[in-house]
Amino acid sequence: DVKVTQSSRYLVKRTGEKVFLECVQxxxxxxxxxxxQDPGLGLRLIYFSYDVKMKEKGDIPEGYSVSREKKERFSLxxxxxxxxxxxxxxxxxxxSPLHFGNGTRLTVT
Amino acid sequence: xxxxxxSPQSLIVQEGKNLTINCTxxxxxxxxxxxxxxxxxxxxxxxxxxxxxxxxxxxxxxxKLDEKKQQSSxxxxxxxxxxxxxxxxGADIRRKAGAxNLFFGTGTRLTVIx
Numbered sequence: 001d002v003k004v005t006q007s008s009r010y011l012v013k014r015t016g017e018k019v020f021l022e023c024v025q026x027x028x029x030x031x032x033x034x035x036x037q038d039p040g041l042g043l044r045l046i047y048f049s050y051d052v053k054m055k056e057k058g059d060i061p062e063g064y065s066v067s068r069e070k071k072e073r074f075s076l077x078x079x080x081x082x083x084x085x086x087x088x089x090x091x092x093x094x095x096s097p098l099h100f101g102n103g104t105r106l107t108v109t
Numbered sequence: 110x111x112x113x114x115x116s117p118q119s120l121i122v123q124e125g126k127n128l129t130i131n132c133t134x135x136x137x138x139x140x141x142x143x144x145x146x147x148x149x150x151x152x153x154x155x156x157x158x159x160x161x162x163x164x165x166x167x168x169x170x171x172x173k174l175d176e177k178k179q180q181s182s183x184x185x186x187x188x189x190x191x192x193x194x195x196x197x198x199g200a201d202i203r204r205k206a207g208a209x210n211l212f213f214g215t216g217t218r219l220t221v222i223x
Contacts, residue, residue: 004151035213042215043197090151097142098199098211100151 003027006091006101013108019078021104023091032074033098034058034066037088049074081108112136112202115214122188123222130183130217132198140201141181143172146216147194155183155196185219193221 007022025032033048035058045058047066055066063085067075074093078085086108092098114133122128132141140159144152156165158174158181165172169186181200185192195216202212 006151040215043199043213045211088149092152096140096201097154097157098152099154100144102151103149105149 004091004093004099004101006089006104008104009102011104011106013078013081013106015082015108017078017081017108019081019106019108021076021078021089021091021106023074023076023093023101024072025074025093025099026072027093027099028071029093029099030071031094032068033092034064034074034076035090035092036060037090037103043090046076081106083108112212113198113200113214115198115217117217118215119218119220121220121222124189125187128185128188128219130196130198130219132181132183132200132214134179134200134202136179136202138174138178138181138200138202141172141174141178142199142211143181143183144197144199145194146197152197188219188221190221190223193219195219 003026005024013019031050034046035043037043044060046064047058049055049068052068052071065077089104091101116131142157143155145155146152156172161176161178163174171184174181195218197216198214
């Protein structure tokens, strides 16, 4: 079974802090994705990566950056956290079908 | 996502009842995926449909993709409390070349009353 692991289930950060969300997959997948999930808006793609050091913007990249230094690890970075980035963040790998991690619920106060 | 309309937004049923959730797009669906999500957790893959008219079943859950490949339905027979959760459809609609083309509906929250 594919395993996608997100390092934290819950995070509470202060406005202006730099936040790192980590995601690791164990199946040597090339494609990895970061989504955020908000009530009434569903899942929205932030960034995705199709290879090491390669990245592409999704639908809502503003305020975020990503890092893919190794194939198994895809990090989402909030450069300066804001309250409107309070959300559920989901990492996924592969594409058909996507395999998701358990999510990180981030609260920015 | 505006690309995919999912209905209903929420559903409350008595245990043992059948129910249907729909996922509709104005564009052709090149791949349709159904996921289930327990509150506060990640998405669990249920089924994938790719061909027009395709139907798949797993235990008491059946998913269909219509012939025109623009609508899918998820049907649960004799619902149980274990079926409760949020059901999401995701679809590849080939919006533009080179970009990720997987979009998700906003989900249907299912409650099953024992």
